[in-house]
Amino acid sequence: MTGYIILGVIALLLAVTAVRAAFFVPSKKDAVEKEVEKEEVDVARYCKNLSDAIKIKTVSNYDRKAVDWKEFEKFHAFLEERYPLIHKTLSKTEIGDASLIYKWEGSDPSLDGIALLGHQDVVPIADGTLGDWTYDPFEGFNDGEYIWGRGAMDMKNHLIAVMESVEQLIKDGYTPKRSVYICLGHNEEVVAAPDNGAKQIAEYFKEHGVHLESIIDEGGAILPVNVNGVLNCNLAGVGVAEKGSVNYEISVNAKGGHSSQPPKHTALGHLADVIKDLENHQFKAIMPKFVYELFTEIGKRCSYPARLVTCNIWLLKPIILAVMTKIPPAASLIRTCTAVTMASGSPQFNVLPQRASITVNFRTMPGVTRADVEEHIRKSVRNKNIDIKFLTGKDASAVSPTSSRSFKAIKELCESADSKNLVAPFLVMGATDAYNYEPVCENIYRFAPFVVDTKLLLCTHGTNERLPLSSAQGALTFFKRYIKLMTQD
Ligand SMILES: [Zn+2]
Numbered sequence: 001m002t003g004y005i006i007l008g009v010i011a012l013l014l015a016v017t018a019v020r021a022a023f024f025v026p027s028k029k030d031a032v033e034k035e036v037e038k039e040e041v042d043v044a045r046y047c048k049n050l051s052d053a054i055k056i057k058t059v060s061n062y063d064r065k066a067v068d069w070k071e072f073e074k075f076h077a078f079l080e081e082r083y084p085l086i087h088k089t090l091s092k093t094e095i096g097d098a099s100l101i102y103k104w105e106g107s108d109p110s111l112d113g114i115a116l117l118g119h120q121d122v123v124p125i126a127d128g129t130l131g132d133w134t135y136d137p138f139e140g141f142n143d144g145e146y147i148w149g150r151g152a153m154d155m156k157n158h159l160i161a162v163m164e165s166v167e168q169l170i171k172d173g174y175t176p177k178r179s180v181y182i183c184l185g186h187n188e189e190v191v192a193a194p195d196n197g198a199k200q201i202a203e204y205f206k207e208h209g210v211h212l213e214s215i216i217d218e219g220g221a222i223l224p225v226n227v228n229g230v231l232n233c234n235l236a237g238v239g240v241a242e243k244g245s246v247n248y249e250i251s252v253n254a255k256g257g258h259s260s261q262p263p264k265h266t267a268l269g270h271l272a273d274v275i276k277d278l279e280n281h282q283f284k285a286i287m288p289k290f291v292y293e294l295f296t297e298i299g300k301r302c303s304y305p306a307r308l309v310t311c312n313i314w315l316l317k318p319i320i321l322a323v324m325t326k327i328p329p330a331a332s333l334i335r336t337c338t339a340v341t342m343a344s345g346s347p348q349f350n351v352l353p354q355r356a357s358i359t360v361n362f363r364t365m366p367g368v369t370r371a372d373v374e375e376h377i378r379k380s381v382r383n384k385n386i387d388i389k390f391l392t393g394k395d396a397s398a399v400s401p402t403s404s405r406s407f408k409a410i411k412e413l414c415e416s417a418d419s420k421n422l423v424a425p426f427l428v429m430g431a432t433d434a435y436n437y438e439p440v441c442e443n444i445y446r447f448a449p450f451v452v453d454t455k456l457l458l459c460t461h462g463t464n465e466r467l468p469l470s471s472a473q474g475a476l477t478f479f480k481r482y483i484k485l486m487t488q489d
Pocket of ligand 1: 119154155188218
């Protein structure tokens with residue numbers, strides 16, 4: 001009898017999933033491209049200015065004495081020369097070593113302003129790889145299809161697009177009701193910089209009582225996705241949060257001595273068990289609201305058989321999570337990841353280690369604190385004679401809502417520009433400047449409106465970083481429309 005009941009329940013569930021899948025399609029309104037007013041944008045000037053911006057070697061370094069500050073001075077002079085209307089209309093404040101705040105005063109001072117973030121700095125060219133570049137990384141070469149060079153994707157492309165859009169809006173005679181801030185950090189690429197420019201800008205805002213309505217920074221992009229017969233769209237991932245990254249040292253002590261008379265296990269042997277325990281006991285996978293929304297949005301665009309899964313996430317959650325944990329890039333979206341990255345034992349090959357240590361990098365989900373990580377280590381490792389020491393790191397960001405004006409504006413603008421575009425919330429794996437603005441803003445989105453395929457995204461920070469020119473028009477149009485939509489009331 002119980003067997004029949006179980007079968008009956010399964011049959012019912014299957015029927016429900018099939019019915020949901022059949023009716024789970026985007027509404028007609030969403031699918032139709034809206035007629036929107038064309039925006040005046042100057043792609044040729046953008047390309048020229050981006051090429052020239054790449055020529056200025058604004059390479060950052062953890063050691064500020066090793067930075068060539070003249071390059072940053074050059075970059076500031078370049079912005080002044082190329083964007084005369086911005087420099088006439090907006091106020092400019094220099095912060096810290098080389099960060100900048102531009103403020104376009106809104107006509108209604110009672111409204112919170114919006115901010116567009118960018119970082120002026122780029123990463124250096126890795127030793128021994130200069131010869132691998134097709135064109136010099138600081139030439140900004142434009143071959144008619146791509147603009148090549150360091151910063152072409154991360155993120156002079158974005159910064160120059162913001163400057164272009166504001167310059168053009170002033171030329172068009174537009175006046176914002178809300179203030180528009182352009183905030184340009186100078187050392188985003190330096191991990192844990194003690195003099196972080198973005199942090200100093202955010203502190204300046206806090207001191208001056210500036211609260212921001214919303215922020216757009218780098219993070220996501222618009223990625224063409226084509227899974228044969230299942231999904232064919234441009235996935236615009238908007239980073240609503242970023243993961244944390246905290247590093248711990250875990251050590252085991254043991255008797256030292258000469259390696260000619262070793263015990264059954266040395267300190268390193270005991271540590272091997274610690275590593276295995278950590279790897280075998282991963283953090284529990286969860287499905288945060290934004291991951292659910294990501295799948296739901298994608299699910300709407302999938303073809304029928306695949307839609308059986310994507311539109312029944314509520315029902316299939318345990319199975320989906322179990323499958324995702326087996327695929328590292330998918331697992332990183334749903335749980336705090338553990339990576340044992342460094343190890344050390346004795347300083348000599350014939351000496352038994354008195355103390356052996358590993359370094360573990362945890363990429364934390366929003367909401368997971370350092371106390372949670374420490375508790376997880378203690379629970380997972382059977383050996384209770386370990387020392388746990390926090391080394392460095394930063395916590396995960398807060399999660400920005402998908403119900404804000406800003407998120408809705410991004411969604412509306414992208415999806416109306418091209419019916420293939422699909423906007424969904426996303427979790428950013430790395431750190432951005434935007435994180436520092438949490439004390440002055442709740443609606444922080446990491447999104448670059450450039451259509452770029454995965455192959456090009458992987459060139460970021462690497463050899464042959466380059467921007468496809470085909471993405472320029474869309475990005476310039478997006479920023480102009482976004483600023484207008486967000487600041488006209
Ligand atoms: Zn960047």
